[in-house]
Amino acid sequence: MSIRHSLLALLHEGPRYGYRLKSEFEDRTGASWPLNIGQVYTTLDRLERDDLVRKEGADGEGHVIYRITAKGQTEVSSWFSSPVSRAAPPRNELAIKLALGLTLPGVDVGAIIQAQRGVSIRALQDYTKARRDTAAQHRPADTARLLVLDSLIFQTEAEVRWLDLCEARLMQLANPPR
Template sequence: MTIRHSLLALLQDRPRYGYQLRIEFEDRTGSSWPLNIGQVYTTLDRLERDGLVRKDGSDGEGHVIYSITPAGLVEVRNWFTMPVPRTSPPRNELAIKLALGLTLPGVDVGAAIHAQRAVSIRALQEYTKARRDMASQHRATDTARLLVLDSLIFQTEAEVRWLDLCEARLMQLAGPSA
């Protein structure tokens, strides 16, 4: 996920200060990805350095207001039109953990799979409940949150299916005596 482009996208609406951007990001994504305020201000500094945002002074309460520049508008419009690259898969800590566990002595990979499946199923239940609770609302921000929740649901369902496959392969590895 690119915080850089997310902040630019939010600044298209109107100028804001860092904390407002953080709150707006979390609100529009259903608080699925907590955003560190330090990361927001570090990213804003880089965007300013790159000429994509500018400081518009203060709001009178000590908050520095940022607005998007014409170059920033071009950057964010290009981001929205470009597909997310699939050239290098994202790092998957769970896959790394299980792969390493299989190659090291004394690691109970089956227990790791069971523990992860329990956590994943619990998360899936929470996402599904949140989606059901939100589905009756019909605002654009609710639709945006629903899209994020749907993505999380599909990813978690895929993880549970993959864990089932891992367990089946582990049983094959153990042989007929298992």
């Protein structure tokens, strides 16, 4: 996830201070990916270093206000117009855990699969309930949260299907064809 580009996108609407950026990011993404405020300010420092934002001074309450630069506007426009690359998929901790577990003695990969399936199904239930509750409110502003929840539901459904496949492969290993 690109915090860098997310903050630039929010600043594209207008100047903001760090905590407001954090709050708006979490509100607009349905609080699915909470941000650490330290990460926000570290990212803002890097954006300033790269001439993508500049400090505008304080707002009277001690908040340092940031404004996007022309270079930052170009960067965020480019981000929105470019597809997300699939060339280097993000690391999947669960896939790594299962792959390593299969190659090390004494690791009960079946137990790992079962434990993860339970966590994934509970998450799927939570996401589905949150989606149902959000959709029932019929507010146009909730569309962004619904999109995020749909994405999380689809990803979690895919993970459960993949865990089923992993379990089937384990059974094949335990009972090879004759």
